[in-house]
Amino acid sequence: MQISGKILYNKELSPDYFRMRIGFQDVVKDIIPGQFIMIRVGDTHDPLLRRPMGIHKVVEDGKGIEILYQVVGKGTFLMSEMRRGDRIDLLGPLGNGFKIDHDMERAIIVAGGIGIAPMMALIEEIKRQGAGEKGQKTKIKVFIGGKTRRDILCVDDLKGLGADVYIATEDGSLGYKGVVTDLLKESITEKDSGFTMFSCGPNAMLKSTTDIALRYNIPCQISLDKRMACGVGACLSCVVKVESLSPTPISYSPYKCVCTDGPVFNAVEIVW
Amino acid sequence: MNNPDLSVNIGGIEFKNPVLTASGTFGYGEEYSDYVDLNRLGGIVVKGLSLEPYEGNPPPRIVETPAGMLNSIGLQNIGLNAFITEKMPFLRRYDTRVIVNFFGMTIKQYSEFATKISDVDGVAGLEMNISCPNLDKGGMIFGVDPRLTYKVASAVRKATTLPLIVKLSPNVTDITVIARAAADAGADAVSLINTLLGMAIDIDSRRPKLANITGGLSGPAIRPVALRIVWEAAKTVDLPVIGIGGIMTANDAIEFMIAGAHAVQVGTASFVDPDASIKIVDGIEKYCRDKDLTGVEELVGSLRT
Numbered sequence A: 001m002q003i004s005g006k007i008l009y010n011k012e013l014s015p016d017y018f019r020m021r022i023g024f025q026d027v028v029k030d031i032i033p034g035q036f037i038m039i040r041v042g043d044t045h046d047p048l049l050r051r052p053m054g055i056h057k058v059v060e061d062g063k064g065i066e067i068l069y070q071v072v073g074k075g076t077f078l079m080s081e082m083r084r085g086d087r088i089d090l091l092g093p094l095g096n097g098f099k100i101d102h103d104m105e106r107a108i109i110v111a112g113g114i115g116i117a118p119m120m121a122l123i124e125e126i127k128r129q130g131a132g133e134k135g136q137k138t139k140i141k142v143f144i145g146g147k148t149r150r151d152i153l154c155v156d157d158l159k160g161l162g163a164d165v166y167i168a169t170e171d172g173s174l175g176y177k178g179v180v181t182d183l184l185k186e187s188i189t190e191k192d193s194g195f196t197m198f199s200c201g202p203n204a205m206l207k208s209t210t211d212i213a214l215r216y217n218i219p220c221q222i223s224l225d226k227r228m229a230c231g232v233g234a235c236l237s238c239v240v241k242v243e244s245l246s247p248t249p250i251s252y253s254p255y256k257c258v259c260t261d262g263p264v265f266n267a268v269e270i271v272w
Numbered sequence B: 001m002n003n004p005d006l007s008v009n010i011g012g013i014e015f016k017n018p019v020l021t022a023s024g025t026f027g028y029g030e031e032y033s034d035y036v037d038l039n040r041l042g043g044i045v046v047k048g049l050s051l052e053p054y055e056g057n058p059p060p061r062i063v064e065t066p067a068g069m070l071n072s073i074g075l076q077n078i079g080l081n082a083f084i085t086e087k088m089p090f091l092r093r094y095d096t097r098v099i100v101n102f103f104g105m106t107i108k109q110y111s112e113f114a115t116k117i118s119d120v121d122g123v124a125g126l127e128m129n130i131s132c133p134n135l136d137k138g139g140m141i142f143g144v145d146p147r148l149t150y151k152v153a154s155a156v157r158k159a160t161t162l163p164l165i166v167k168l169s170p171n172v173t174d175i176t177v178i179a180r181a182a183a184d185a186g187a188d189a190v191s192l193i194n195t196l197l198g199m200a201i202d203i204d205s206r207r208p209k210l211a212n213i214t215g216g217l218s219g220p221a222i223r224p225v226a227l228r229i230v231w232e233a234a235k236t237v238d239l240p241v242i243g244i245g246g247i248m249t250a251n252d253a254i255e256f257m258i259a260g261a262h263a264v265q266v267g268t269a270s271f272v273d274p275d276a277s278i279k280i281v282d283g284i285e286k287y288c289r290d291k292d293l294t295g296v297e298e299l300v301g302s303l304r305t
Helices: A074-080 A113-129 A155-160 A180-187 A190-194 A203-215 B080-091 B107-117 B146-159 B175-184 B220-236 B250-258 B268-272 B276-290
Strands: A002-014 A017-023 A036-039 A051-059 A064-070 A087-094 A106-112 A139-146 A164-169 A196-200 A220-223 A239-241 A255-257 A264-266 B008-010 B013-015 B019-021 B043-045 B062-065 B068-071 B097-102 B123-129 B164-167 B189-192 B196-199 B214-218 B241-244 B263-266
Touching (some): A036 A064, A139 A180, A180 A203, A196 A203, B062 B214, B068 B220, B068 B268, B097 B107, B107 B123, B175 B189, B241 B250, B250 B263
Parallel strands (some): A106 A139, B019 B263, B164 B189
Antiparallel strands (some): A002 A017, A002 A087, A220 A264
């Protein structure tokens, strides 16, 4: 769906990290956490392509969404200059989201830097669907990592949702000193095998997370972020290599599209 | 107020309007059907097909450049059989012309493909890709040598009675030589340009930004080059020309038609705005009306020099 949204706010949370709330004219139903949108960042031809952005939060059952983004180049810089009231052209919701078991009791979330973006929507949905009244019985552990404390976002929001938050920074400026997957490795035990794991972040982090999940036999879903042009499965730019053993809808190819086959994948599928 | 006639005839194919979606940028139509009323398109040129499924190049396959993008997809496709059984039934439901873009590694593969697709119901014509810069074998090799262009186009001509469009590469010194070779071989039309061979480097890692090292440049950045090449080809060969290259708006499309194109293909613009091709149809119609033209064909090759 092509949507003309209106920016309700666009504010800097931490240097270079922004949260944007976009309101829709008509309610967009059935947005699934893990899905993304393609944003047009301007009317000129430079930058040319839309930018894929994970949905950070679903606002009031689809009256809008929030996205969380990091300024890394010209496109995201232009987004950061957008103001309340501006119109914004987007395609979405796109792709396949996280699969959440009804009455899920335990979830581990592993996020690196801006990889926390889709996790907020996920946690809210787990709370809605999880075990007990309003998912109160669902235990959620969030491991969040970054280079410095500035890369650690949404901690209060996460705690507000009742999650246990474990923080790692590479420079030690907040929480555990080191990479988040080392913290995860130290914290996880055989007892955690009843958890489901969800992860989003840099490739190296996702790979380590997958290794840990495999070792403890924990099912793990990962959300991938790749450069793409169309977002709808036409250009075949955003492909990732998948295990040939896994059943694939595009059996002619060792590749799957992040946009239409993902962005959420079963971690064991991916060839790193 | 007059109602301008937007239809064009290219090599025996009657298109309701001169706007087609370019191969590789619109999948098999299905991908964009939620965003675009496919019935309003002059035609859909499907993603390049080969006899057998083809896996394409390793990622990363794309990099954005100023007002453009480089791709090195490498013609990943589902193969002819899957296209016929899985994609054609969908495409047949629409009132638009389906042009099948195809490629091979050898002349034999090209002609075999042409033979096999000829009986498929709903295929209006073929676009033969001899210009993809992302293949080691086949692809562009045929399109940069006039003798090979003639040879492969002749073989395909013998293999099918379907209208045959030959898609040409801009990565040549003189397009007119190649265009003539295609015409001599019996092509019904030529389409151009395919992407311009390009490259981008990450200066921190000193690695190419594409795994394939080089890729094809598309988007508005290439439009003036494309326009010049279309103009050169159109005044040289006595065949209809389909103009391609960075067309984003109706004004861009009209420029190509004035330069000599009978129709245009919209490619990268669909990524930016899925509905771009429809806006171009509407814009061309409005232009014809404003300029009091009876039909869009009046525009073709009307350049005043």
